[in-house]
Amino acid sequence: MISAIRELMNDPAISLYLLVIAYFWCQWTFKLILCGRYRPKRTHFDEAISVVMPVYNEDRSILFQAVSRVLAQPTSRVAEVIVVCDQREPDLPDWLNQNFASDERMITTVGDTPGKRFSLRHGIEKSRCNVVVSIESDVLIRPDSLDELIKPFADPRIGGVIGDQEVHDPKRSLWTFLDFVCEKVKYGFTYPALSAASQVTVLSGRTVAYRRAAVFPASGTPDP
Template sequence: MSRLLSTSLLWICVLAIVGSVVAGFVPNQAIDQTIQLILAFYLSVVFFRATFFFFGSFREKVEDYLLDRLPSTEYAKPMVSIIVPCYNEEKVIANSLNSLLNLDYPFYEIIVVNDGSTDSTAAIAEMVAGTAYKSSIQVISQVNQGKAAALNNGLMHAVGDVILCVDADSKILPGSLEAGIRHFRDPKVGAVAGFVEIANQQNWLLQLQQLEYLVGLNFSRRALSFMGVVPIVPGPAGLFRRRAIFQAGGFQSKHHMYAEDAELSLRILAAGWKVKSEEDLVAVTEAPEAIMPLLRQRYRWNRGTFQALMLNLKSLLFRSGWRGKWVGGYLFTESAITPVVNFCLILYFLTFFVREAGLHLFSKWYLYLLAVDILTTIIAVHGRGNTIRWIFLTFLNKVGFYYMLLTWRILSLIEEWQDKDMSWDKLERTGHMGKV
């Protein structure tokens, strides 16, 4: 925790230094005349966004309740093909496959696509396949072509009407398929986004990432689900209607994509399909246990998401229905505009604080945003227990962790605009995924 705090404080100090430098060039009157207006507008936007997410989350909860009341005979249980692309995953592949063999669902097959692994991944997968008792496991090997090509290869061998894509470092909870499949009784649903849980939460950095998953990813997806406009189906657990995948053109392997799950999700939305979210479709996955691997992961995520958005923005805005247009505008705002605005406002208020010692105004602004974050956290973690711990993590996030990731996000966006080369940085596996 000490390293996390020191790194977070370092980022704050850097921002403060920049703010103090800028303060020397900003006239006093300019600050006095604009500060209240900017603050009022910004807080209004934050309040509107939070209200929308609260309302959307409540609507989705009601819909989930109604779905749970339906008898199982009200919707079919189609054949599901589970595709697991893998590259050098010898530490985790057995745990992942064993979790899939324990799913509470009657009709499914498992297809493992070994993408040219140089370790014993394929041999371990074959060993698990030889002892499989509930479902068949087919192991396919190919030369290394990337995750998207591996997923497309798996699709060519799949027989199911519904496809579940699972990362090899993830374990799927037993009731996940049963929960996710129910959404496909709506013929307009093309995909269902699962929820992601971090398994190895033994330090503060991992717990802060879990908070980020719960509030920043899972909660927002739940809020967007009632309109069927969830923008990204996560790689660890994503259900797709087979017809929707093929109508969208499959996974993008021609371009060197770093967020193939996001890219396919956007094309499915552009094609007119709904994309829903299901909180009981759960993938338990590993996460970076140190700061530098985390920053490298987020660098790839940020650039990959923006890359996928820019590749599909024109079709979303001009060649799709209202859902595609909404997602295009929303995702561009969230991935490009909001981070820049937040970063600039932080510098602006640090400038004001350094120049005017305006602690009273700064503290009111900060406490308002912190209160919104805490309320969001309470709603997002409802039913998990230990609410005080989650509130403390929210405070810890707001005093450093968030600003560190925000600064890194700005840097990654700048390098994406500059089209700098990027390589796929693979997270070092530990095998610490616990029991499912």
Template sequence: MNLPIYYYVLGTPLGVLGLIRWGTWLVRRIPAVLYKPVINEHRLPLSIVVPVYQEDPEILATAIESWLANDVEEVILVIDASDTTCQDVAARYPVTVLITDVPGKRDALRRGWRAARTELVALVDSDTIWADDVAVEVAKPFADPRIGGVGTRQSVYGSRGFLARITDMFLDHRYFDENAAQSLLGKAVSCLSGRTAVYRRELLLDIEDDFMNETFWGVQSLSGDDKRLTTLVLERGHLTYMQRTAEVWSTFPDRWRTFFRQRLRWARNTWRSDMRALSKPWVWRHPFLAYTMIDKGVSSFTLLLGPIAMGYALVTQNWILAGVLLLWWQVSRAAKLAPHIRRRPSSFFFVLGYVVVSWLMAIIKITALVTIRKQAWLTRQVAVENGEVVRTAGAGADIGRHDDDNRDHDDHDNVIPLRRAAA
């Protein structure tokens, strides 16, 4: 008997699960549509603190020029002692340079904010390029004295190709969906990305001991600094907000191996932070934040039911089911990515690629959960040994292949011009 197509979708557990997942998404999407950036005349002086480790010299120079163009109070570069190339780049600009021989990003951040002189401190990655009004925009939410930290909107800079396009789609989904909803419902953004996050300096000084001495199940934490800082600010009773009119651009990996290593590290950090947060009372004072943490963890598993169903359809030669699944993924994901597709209409043809990468990321997240106690930067020559952050073999040998988070820089002739996107 030939059944109508909707029986294959709604009459199966996969179809029911799809409706549930759509419902959980709408809980985020509706408030996300209502989000608005803060608009006022509030302004505070701002210091920029940048840990620098084996950054591409051209990217670093471009980034420094963009920060200085924002007329900030000071730019403080905390440069690893092994990185003489970046020290030479910094010497060309009116910036403060601190040289450190202590491995690891956290100590560099702490040295920087201790040296800062202003009420607001922006913690910025060394490959992050600012629009010309970021300093003005990020100060506006701080008119509310409860706000302890403010995040920005980020896009891909400096590379082209499939991975760059997919990463840009993921970023827009984050800033037009999860972060927008969290900002509206409770002003509690779960992670102010380390590419550019602005904090009240007095809070950074207050939480620095907890930040520097973080452990998870008895192991010293190495990465996850942005997630940890955001959590500590919320834990102290302050709020966090995403100011989407403050736009920055960062480089991202264009090689699969680097991409996977980056995502594995991020996933471990997220599991550790969210599991710890959900076990403490403070997070339940932000019910929507707790909801998104739980939903993100659950989706790591439910996402994989899609490829399992497609595999079953192909093995059994159920072409109708296979076709329905493909159509459903194309239409449903395009709907969820509508803000991005409005900005870059050609991304509609990358939607199924986005779906496949989502499955790969789900596998990475499950792998991260299984290996959650492992502390490794994966792209920096540092590691935790006997409870201490130490340099590992090869440190200092790869100048120009920086990564705080990622990044191989191969093709700077294909730099994407900076331009205003819709807020």
């Protein structure tokens, strides 16, 4: 038995194959161990936050729901909602003002440069709170989503946070179901494992929170 294993390992092609398989198995085993050690934060973060929502070519009914759910949060939690419109949709600011003008927290602005990244930066620069939450225009948050998302900021060492996210109605098609599975793996295993090690490498997602003091130096803009 041992000699057979030695002969197998001496085969260059087989050895390379086994090395690759061993790498992925070790990686996922390590992720599962770290994931099991992850515990959500239970401390409370009482500061109000700014919400930035870049918008381009979004279905208006979905956008209405997304903004309404954010504005449903109390003022003690959400101090302002900054919706950054794209220059390519000149009618969008008027539509937003017509539908949400009654809430003083609503701020509608137009980005200087087309594109989500530039719109997000534009919104963060206009924000006033110490913590800024970026929410994409097709995200429907739950009533407790923001409270849970920002709890880690009670620790002053935390510069950014990402929460669990799911695809709405994943059974619409094969592609949405596959996307649902990928999101489950990412937010159910990978991010918890990285969080357990306090080393989340990339905050990618539809709902992400940043501490202003952490993101302003990276944007090249001085924090006012």
